[in-house]
Amino acid sequence: MTGDGGIDILMITYDRPEYVRLSLPHLLDTCPADARVWLWHNGTDQPTLEAVEELRHHPRVHRFRHSPVNAGLTEPTNWLWTEATGSYLSKVDDDCLPDPDWLTILRGAHRDVPGFGVIGTWRFPAEDVEQALVAAKLADYPNGHQLFRNHWVQGSGYLMKRETLTQVGPLAGDETFTAWCLRAARLGWLNGWYHPFLPEDHMDDPRSPRTIYRTDADFVARRPLSARRTGVTTLAEWTQQMRHSARVVQAAPLDLREYQGWRLRRRNATRRIRLALTGRAPW
Template identity: 85%
Template sequence: MSDDGVDILMITYDRPEYVRLSLPHLLATCPPDARVWLWHNGTDQPTLDAVEEFRGHPRVHRFHHNPVNAGLTEPTNWLWRESTGAYLSKVDDDCLPDPTWLDTLRRAHRDVPGFGVIGTWRFPPEDVDDSLVAAKLADYPGGHRLLRNHWVQGSGYLLKRETLDQVGPLRDGETFTAWCLRSARLGWTNGWYHPFLPEDHMDDPRSPHTIYRTDADFLARRPLSARRTGVATVAEWTAQMRHSARVVQAAPLDLREYQGWRLRRRNAARRIRLALTGRAPW
């Protein structure tokens, strides 16, 4: 049975400085019918202590501790399988979404039945290309507007349960981007709410709350995506953030670009860039 509430997952791992900001911020922005599900990965005691401080909060609904890093699929499917809310979300432990995010996104979902996954925007204003945005903006009933895209980032989004019921859970090894593409192929409309609802992504070196002040800071605690792409400095990581912003704004809306020979062509270009530069695009 489903109710009209919102179930929100936060996965915490090895970032006590961020958790002490992100978790109380999330709890403070939750309406009374929101339930926060906490999944803690690993054995880092300062991070676990930061989580434990808030386990008694009235918005905290469930807590699970996994001593190893379970990644994305298992905790996401845990929330999706066991929750009862009509709306589902995840907020990363390094993100601070706009205080109005839940009210705004839920109102949009109620007004537009075809919305699948809609989200907050994690890039700073300097990364916005007005011409790219204008080409993908669309208006909807109730005065709502989206920057259309077939996927959004896996934090600060709101998802209809009807979408999940049709698309199904995350498959083994499937990214949230790939899951969103599956929903788009079934006819659901995805994208970022516009005017943008900002999400402060603290892992972006331009965030006032980032832990990456020097290259030494960054090398000591690089995100997994930075290690995978060979990024080693704050400047390189900032450039990757800017590149990511441009990629999502310029991403085509033709779903044929994400399958068959077109997808193989895009993947080949990625492999060539990795071979030539040692780095893959975001």
């Protein structure tokens, strides 16, 4: 599709060469001609850097930056958001494989529905979908588009309008992408997952056929940051965390008052109590 300023897509790579050798070629192969891929490599893991270097001169790769230290997510995200010129902006994690048609479908939806802010692909397997919860937040829009409404989506496999970023501004301080999406929602932008769901293979989910986690020992040796933060040490626990995350987003309320003031303080208090009693925060 043509007729706009194109799409700028960020991929941040870090310490997962097996995933990068799948995710980066997949992203480059599924990009339309007017897409520009921005690569940011964190750290000094040589096999991962080599996987990136093999493709950094691909015609779809627009910019490359290497941070010897792990700069996290905020700095690379704001790098794209402040320097890119596209009409649409995106990020794909290095452990994710979005549906091959994701950009065509999401851009078409954006063009048809001016109010769409951040819309995304769906990373949870079919077994995690609770149809009653989905039906409660499913909305119809012009030209047959449907959106499973939620005030935030995951920070991979999404597409957002330039106008949304212009109004909301970049990530502030240690602000999470979830909090940023909530800011966008408070300004009236419609966020959520396109429906029927466009799958994104999240390879860090133990149920993915491409996961690097085959045993508990594999998992402990290379746990993702979120697993370390919540104290998860086994594949069974990690799988349960994935399932719980799926239910949280499906059951999340659309009343924005739930995410501020005393309602937010109540949610945070529940999280602190759970952490004190069990050593683990609710997911």
